[in-house]
Amino acid sequence: MSSRDDILGRVRASLHRNAGNAAAAREEIVAALGSRTQGPKPAIDADPHALLERFRLKSETQSSTVDIVAQESEVPAAVARYLAAMNLPKSAVAWASLAALDWGGAGLQVETRGARDADLVGITGCFCAVAETGTLMMCSSPDTPAAVSLLPETHIAIVRASRILPCMEDAWNLARQELGSLPRAVNFISGPSRTGDIEQTIVLGAHGPYRVHLVIVED
Amino acid sequence: MPTARVGLFVTCLVDLMRPRIGFATLKLLEDAGCEVVVPDTQTCCGQPAWNSGDAPGAVALAKKTIAEFEGFDYIVAPSGSCADQIRTEYPGLFADEPNWRDRATALASRTYELTDFLVTVLKVDSVPGDYEGTVTYHDSCTGVRSLGIKEQPRALLAKLKGVSLNEMNGCEECCGFGGTFSVKFGEVSAAIAERKCDNILASGAKAVVAGDLGCLLNIEGKLRRMGDETTQVLHVAEVLAGQDNPPGPLSRKGGDGSSPTGSAPGVRGPLWGGPAAGGA
Amino acid sequence: MHFKANVHAKLSDVVLQGNLKNAKGKFVTRRAEAIRDLDDFEGTRDAAAAIRNKVIDNMDLWLETFERKALDTGAKVLWAKDGVEVCRLVIEIAKRHGVTKVTKSKSMLSEEAGLNHALEAAGIQPVETDLGEYILQVDNNEPPSHIIAPAVHKSLDEVADLFHKVHGTPRKTDIPALTREAREVLRAHFLSAEMGLSGGNFLVAETGSVALVTNEGNGRMVTTMPKVHVVITGIEKVIPTLEDLSTLMRLLPRSATGQSISNYFSILTGVKKPEEHDGPEHLYFVLVDSGRADVVGSDFHAMLRCIRCGACMNHCPVYQTIGGHAYGWVYPGPMGSVLTPLYAGLENSIDLPHAATLCNQCGIVCPVKIPLPDLLRKLREKQTEHGLRPLTERIGLRLWAWVAQHPKLYALGARVGARYLKWLAGDTDRIRLLPTAPEWTLGRDFPAPQGKTFRELYAARRSATPRT
Numbered sequence: 001m002s003s004r005d006d007i008l009g010r011v012r013a014s015l016h017r018n019a020g021n022a023a024a025a026r027e028e029i030v031a032a033l034g035s036r037t038q039g040p041k042p043a044i045d046a047d048p049h050a051l052l053e054r055f056r057l058k059s060e061t062q063s064s065t066v067d068i069v070a071q072e073s074e075v076p077a078a079v080a081r082y083l084a085a086m087n088l089p090k091s092a093v094a095w096a097s098l099a100a101l102d103w104g105g106a107g108l109q110v111e112t113r114g115a116r117d118a119d120l121v122g123i124t125g126c127f128c129a130v131a132e133t134g135t136l137m138m139c140s141s142p143d144t145p146a147a148v149s150l151l152p153e154t155h156i157a158i159v160r161a162s163r164i165l166p167c168m169e170d171a172w173n174l175a176r177q178e179l180g181s182l183p184r185a186v187n188f189i190s191g192p193s194r195t196g197d198i199e200q201t202i203v204l205g206a207h208g209p210y211r212v213h214l215v216i217v218e219d
Numbered sequence: 220m221p222t223a224r225v226g227l228f229v230t231c232l233v234d235l236m237r238p239r240i241g242f243a244t245l246k247l248l249e250d251a252g253c254e255v256v257v258p259d260t261q262t263c264c265g266q267p268a269w270n271s272g273d274a275p276g277a278v279a280l281a282k283k284t285i286a287e288f289e290g291f292d293y294i295v296a297p298s299g300s301c302a303d304q305i306r307t308e309y310p311g312l313f314a315d316e317p318n319w320r321d322r323a324t325a326l327a328s329r330t331y332e333l334t335d336f337l338v339t340v341l342k343v344d345s346v347p348g349d350y351e352g353t354v355t356y357h358d359s360c361t362g363v364r365s366l367g368i369k370e371q372p373r374a375l376l377a378k379l380k381g382v383s384l385n386e387m388n389g390c391e392e393c394c395g396f397g398g399t400f401s402v403k404f405g406e407v408s409a410a411i412a413e414r415k416c417d418n419i420l421a422s423g424a425k426a427v428v429a430g431d432l433g434c435l436l437n438i439e440g441k442l443r444r445m446g447d448e449t450t451q452v453l454h455v456a457e458v459l460a461g462q463d464n465p466p467g468p469l470s471r472k473g474g475d476g477s478s479p480t481g482s483a484p485g486v487r488g489p490l491w492g493g494p495a496a497g498g499a
Numbered sequence: 500m501h502f503k504a505n506v507h508a509k510l511s512d513v514v515l516q517g518n519l520k521n522a523k524g525k526f527v528t529r530r531a532e533a534i535r536d537l538d539d540f541e542g543t544r545d546a547a548a549a550i551r552n553k554v555i556d557n558m559d560l561w562l563e564t565f566e567r568k569a570l571d572t573g574a575k576v577l578w579a580k581d582g583v584e585v586c587r588l589v590i591e592i593a594k595r596h597g598v599t600k601v602t603k604s605k606s607m608l609s610e611e612a613g614l615n616h617a618l619e620a621a622g623i624q625p626v627e628t629d630l631g632e633y634i635l636q637v638d639n640n641e642p643p644s645h646i647i648a649p650a651v652h653k654s655l656d657e658v659a660d661l662f663h664k665v666h667g668t669p670r671k672t673d674i675p676a677l678t679r680e681a682r683e684v685l686r687a688h689f690l691s692a693e694m695g696l697s698g699g700n701f702l703v704a705e706t707g708s709v710a711l712v713t714n715e716g717n718g719r720m721v722t723t724m725p726k727v728h729v730v731i732t733g734i735e736k737v738i739p740t741l742e743d744l745s746t747l748m749r750l751l752p753r754s755a756t757g758q759s760i761s762n763y764f765s766i767l768t769g770v771k772k773p774e775e776h777d778g779p780e781h782l783y784f785v786l787v788d789s790g791r792a793d794v795v796g797s798d799f800h801a802m803l804r805c806i807r808c809g810a811c812m813n814h815c816p817v818y819q820t821i822g823g824h825a826y827g828w829v830y831p832g833p834m835g836s837v838l839t840p841l842y843a844g845l846e847n848s849i850d851l852p853h854a855a856t857l858c859n860q861c862g863i864v865c866p867v868k869i870p871l872p873d874l875l876r877k878l879r880e881k882q883t884e885h886g887l888r889p890l891t892e893r894i895g896l897r898l899w900a901w902v903a904q905h906p907k908l909y910a911l912g913a914r915v916g917a918r919y920l921k922w923l924a925g926d927t928d929r930i931r932l933l934p935t936a937p938e939w940t941l942g943r944d945f946p947a948p949q950g951k952t953f954r955e956l957y958a959a960r961r962s963a964t965p966r967t
Contacts, residue, residue, distance in 0.1 A: 409942025
C-alpha cells in the first residue's frame, strides 16, 4: 500500500468515512470554496484619503519610509532624491514594467531585468497595497520578478494611491478579478527584513533589504 | 430576598490547614443574612483525582458531593479552584450518566466562589472586616481564568476603609502551585513561586491576599524561604471577615505561640503563619 | 525525554535563567499590545478555530482537494508516513536533481524527522538559514528550544563567542554586526544551493499553494533562488481559502511575535514559467503523517488546530522557568507536552502531561482556542488507564480517593494529618523539611497548620452554642 493510501485510509477510518457522509462533505467543501466566507475584519475607513493616510502610518510603523508625489512622472526624481539623501548608489535594478519612466532624466542608471547579488538598489511597483497593515502585495511575473524586492539592500516600491485597499481580503478579490489565478509567488511585504533571534532585539536587514522606501503616486 | 440556604463547602485544604478561613467564610455569609449549613460528611470535591488522571475517583467524589449539597439554594466555597471543579468540571464527568449529569448541572449552576457569591448574588453593601494597610491581590488561575473572578474581591476589599490595594506586576500569573504539580515538580514549582514572590515584594504591600489556600501556602512557604518574615499572607475571607474570627487552633498549651510576623493592625490576633486567637 | 532529570540542570544554569527572564517579558508584552490593536480578537479566534475544525472534520477530502489543486499547478505531491520516509523522499529528490547543498527555512517537521542528519549522511549539505536555526546549527547542531525563536536560550555573549570561533572573525557584541556577519555567510549559500527546503505555515486548498510566514526573508530566499523547492509539512496544515488565510494571519504573527503582520508573507503556487527570471523549476510537497492521522477523530483532535505560534510556551510559567530543552523533543511548552506524547508515544513522555500547573494561561492565549489544560488532563487519564504512572502514585491516588469517600475515616485522617504537620513545625510557623512530600520543601517552606481541623472546631462550636 502506498503511503498516500495508508495515511488517507487511516484518516478515513478515524472519520468513519462512508459514501453517504462523503457526498455531504464534498458538498460542504464545494460550498466553502465557492462562498469564500470572510472572518471578522477591522473597521477601516474606505475613503481614499483615509486609506492613503492609514497605509502611510502603518508603513512607517513597519519601519518603511514614505514619500508622496502627485504623478508618475515625478517618481524618478523622488527616487533620486531619496538615494542622494541616504547616500546610496545611483544605479538600480528595476522591474521591466517600470522601463518607460525617465530614470536617466533624474540622473539614475536603471536596468530592467532580474536581480543579481551585486545589485544594491531594487525598484519595483506593486500589485496593490493593504492599508490594514501597511503591506505591499507583489505578484511575480516575467516583468515583475520577485528577487528585485529581495536581494538588494535597498528596496524602493512605487505604490499607486488608487491601488491601496483596506484589507488583504480585498487584495485577493482584486487578484482573482485581474489575474484569474494566483501567480507563482505572491509576496506580501511589510517593511524591511528583520530578525529578533539574538536576545529578542529587533535588527533590520536580516536576509532581505535593510530599508524599504515607498513612493506613493496620487493618481 | 428570602433567606438563602447556603451549603458551605469548606474545602479539604481549609479543613486541614486553616480552619479560620472556614470560620471567616461562615461569618461573611451569616453576616450577609444567609442560613449556612456545613454538611459534616463533606470531604473533597475530587479535583486532585481529576487532575491526576483518576477519572473514576473524581466521578465517585463528585457523586458524593452532589448528593451532599444538592439540597441547598447555593453552594459556596472559599476557593476558586474547588468552586470551579463543581461548576465547570462536574457536568462533563457524567457523559454516560444523564441522570447524574442533570444533577451535576443543577448543582453547578448554584455553586459560587465566596467573593463572587458576595458580590454577584448577595450584592453585599458592607463587610465586617477592618484591615489597615496596603495589600496586593494574587488572582488564582482557575478563579480568574475560568470563573472570571477579578473585580469581585477587589470590590469587597475596597469596602474596607483602611485597605489600599497596590497591584503587583503579573497579578494573574500562576504562583506555581498547581496542586499535585507542587510535589511532583517541587523545584520548578518553587522557582515559579519565586517570580511571584519577587512581584509581591516589589509591590511593597504589607500583605498578599488571595482567594485560594493552595496558592497562599505556596506563596507563604516561598516568601519565608526567601527570608521575608514580614509580608502577611492572607485569605481574602480573613481580611473581609475581620477580627472576631473563631476558633483558633488549640494544639499547644499556653495560648498557642504567636506568629513571628506579629499581629496585623486591625486584625486581632496573628492571622497567618501562626495560630489565630479566639475560641468557641 | 527525561523531563524531570533535565529540569534541575536548567534551573541551575545561571546564564539560561537570565536569558529566559529577558525573553519572557518581551514575548508577553509585545503580544498583549498586538492583540489590543485588533478590533475583534475573540471573534477572530472563534473564526480561526472554526476554519481549522472545518478541515480537520473532513481532513481526507480536504487533503485530496489540496492535492488535486497542487498537481494542477505543476507541483508534485508526495506522502510520508513518518520521519524515516521524509528523509528518504527528500534525499531521493535531491539526488534526482543533482543537489549537493540545501538551504533550509525553519521547519519543525524537519526537526521531527532528523532530516539534517540524514542529508549529511547522504553527502548533501543542509544549511539552516533562519538566524536562530543557523546559530544552533553551527553550535554543534544544538536543537531549538522554541518553535518561533529557536535560539532564545542563548545570550548575546554566547552568540558573540560562537561566531568568533566558527567564522574566524574578530569577536563582536553588536547585534546588528553579528546579524550582518551571518547574512554575508548565508547569502553565499542562498545563491549556490540547488535546493531550498521550507516548512509550510498553511496549505491553501483553493489554490494548491503553500503559505510561508517569515521576517528575515530567508523563507523567500530558499523558495526563490534554488531550482528545486521542497515543502515539508504536516497533513493537518490545509485550510480552505485565501480568505481563511487572511483571518488566520490576523492571529498568527500577533500571537507569535506581537506583530500585526510578519514582514514577509508568501503564497507560493506552482513552478517558474520559462520566461520568468526567478523561482524554482520544481516544487515538491511532502505531506507528513508522523502520528497526525491517528489524532484525527480522537479525544485530542483539537490539538490538530495548532498553528505553531508559540504563544502557549511564551505564557507558560513552566516554560518560562526551564526553557524548551528540558521538554526533550521538538515541541516544548504546553503544545509540546500534548504533541510529544501523541507523536512520540505516551510511554516515552511520562512526565510531560504532568509538567504543567494547569493554570490555563496557554488556553487563554491560544489563537485557535485549543483547550490545552483539558488535553493535558486527558493524557494524564490515558497514562493512568494504561498503567504508565508509577505504581506508588496510582495506589496513593486510589487510596486517597477511597478514603475521601468515607467521611469518618477521612476526618480521622485529617485530624492525624493536622497534628502531625503541627508537630513537624514544632514551635515555629513553618516546616522546613516535609518527609511525606520532600519535593515541596526543596525550594520553599511548608506553612504550619493551625493544628485542628475545621470540622473538629466547628463541631466544638456547635456543641458550645446549640442552634435553635
